Amino acid sequence: MSHAAGSEPTPLAGTWRAQPASTPTRAEAAAVIDHTLLRPEATADQVAELVAQAARLGTYCVCVSPSQLPVAVPGGLRVATVCGFPSGAHTTAVKAAEAREAVDRGAHEVDMVLDLAQVKEHDYNAVESEVRAVKEAVGDSLLKVIIESAALSDEEVVAVCRASERAGADYVKTSTGFHPAGGASTHAVALMRATVGERLGVKASGGIRTAQDAVAMLRAGASRLGVSATVSVLEGLED
Numbered sequence: 001m002s003h004a005a006g007s008e009p010t011p012l013a014g015t016w017r018a019q020p021a022s023t024p025t026r027a028e029a030a031a032v033i034d035h036t037l038l039r040p041e042a043t044a045d046q047v048a049e050l051v052a053q054a055a056r057l058g059t060y061c062v063c064v065s066p067s068q069l070p071v072a073v074p075g076g077l078r079v080a081t082v083c084g085f086p087s088g089a090h091t092t093a094v095k096a097a098e099a100r101e102a103v104d105r106g107a108h109e110v111d112m113v114l115d116l117a118q119v120k121e122h123d124y125n126a127v128e129s130e131v132r133a134v135k136e137a138v139g140d141s142l143l144k145v146i147i148e149s150a151a152l153s154d155e156e157v158v159a160v161c162r163a164s165e166r167a168g169a170d171y172v173k174t175s176t177g178f179h180p181a182g183g184a185s186t187h188a189v190a191l192m193r194a195t196v197g198e199r200l201g202v203k204a205s206g207g208i209r210t211a212q213d214a215v216a217m218l219r220a221g222a223s224r225l226g227v228s229a230t231v232s233v234l235e236g237l238e239d
């Protein structure tokens, strides 16, 4: 296993790569979790509580809606936000502007949602072009591409991962957690990892509720987890 958590703004910082049968400690798992609160009705007080939990638990990031930025965080804790969320059906210009503003307001990482219509039309040049535009907008900040894997065929998963890599993405991410087709699966995570190799990170998110879920995603190849049920997940792991 390798463990590279910390505050270094490098693409694969905050990653933990499991061997097939290994189990992370509570601290190892926390160090690759984006502790997430994206419910649209979440208040600033709830975001502050999220930050306090994240600091106590030792998670890598907090992940909040862009309207909640800037977020005050203690040293070492990073801030992630979302872009084009949750449908992805925003124009490229809107996504790029939203991502740029998020970085200007303190986001270290931006999780953008693909245009799923472009995916279903198999217009992967358009997918690549949009991801590239958002990557240019975030500059040196880290870009994760949410592919909404539960709504895609395996062929589409592979194609959008390739397009994202060509466009300069740092991570591919399974799910928003808001799509009716569902969230992360070990099958999708393994396919995404097989497609991007170790060149990109793979973030599993959406529906991870227990330690068993989290361990399964890491064993399948995830190097980051997006989780709202972080407290429950970590309670199920050993020190």
Ligand SMILES: O=C[C@H](O)COP(=O)(O)O
Pocket: 036, 038, 063, 175, 176, 177, 178, 183, 205, 206, 207, 208, 226, 227, 228, 229
């Ligand atoms: O991006 C992260 C997801 O929104 C988290 O989904 P979840 O609430 O199912 O953990």
